[in-house]
Amino acid sequence: MIIDNEEHQTKEVYALYGLAMYYAQCCEKSLVMLLSSAWASQVDQMITDDYDKLLQVNMKKTFGSLLKTLESENKISRELTENINSVLKIRNFLAHDYFWDRAGEFTIHEGRTKMVSELNKYIDIFDELDLKLTEISDNWGEQKGVTEEMKAECMNKIIQKAMHDYCNQI
Template sequence: MNIGGIDIGEVKVIPELESGDEREVFAFYGLASFNAQCAEKALVNFAMGYKLLDESALSQEQWLELYDGFNSKTYGRLLGHVKKRVDLPSELVEHLSKSLQKRNWLAHDFFFDYAVHLADEDGRKEMIKELQSLILLFQIADKAVEKLSFKVWAEFGITEEWIQNEMVVQFEV
């Protein structure tokens, strides 16, 4: 898959609708929310890496303070920060802007807007279809920003392979 000239590879398979009951709606909502958070944290990592390119050597305390600052920003503020400092492909900017709008809608208005739909099976199935589309939207945003992040972090010797090795070491302990 490609967005804005960035090959993001394949996204994870989105589960199929099974029964259309309320529990399934909440499960898909959780998966959509999870993917929205992944996209948001990808922006944190990208902004952090890009900022480090401009900084001289930082102490561990300064590094953590900088990370905490980015991590406390909302998705919208992170996106605004990145858009001001990085020339991103317009297709990616549009996708990230849409994912921001949909993330906010998911967090604040989804259940309000679909309140009546919870009462019947067809309505719940419609909700699940919407959530499936959001999952895909957020996965694409996450993977695209992650690909850009790897380019930045490679400047510090941090590669996908290095991260995988570190994860193995962390989970072996």
């Protein structure tokens, strides 16, 4: 199959849109994890069941609700709150309006070129916030005795479960 330049560029827009939404979701889930651990009230008194319940509650919240929880508890700097708020606005724009608002641009080469650039910028913004949130989470975890080996073991369990589930579907 030969893909012409226009088709390739269209696929690139769709792929970058998907990647941008992936990174937005990473930011959202990082907030969930922090609100269920480092930024949870009375975290030092929690037992595993408390953590699991709080995690389930936070997983059901929207990105906007997570931000409201953060703001109401005043747990983070104003700068980080503003950064999260700006990321939320971009995420909501992508999820609800992006292709509608870019319908004209999407039909022409120059417009898709602009969209590729714009989506790459959004990916960088999401990635930058996620790295900040991950650093906060990692620092908190280190203070609580979480090691790289423990994190690797958890990741290995996730991979093993995915492989098991996949192999059972074949």
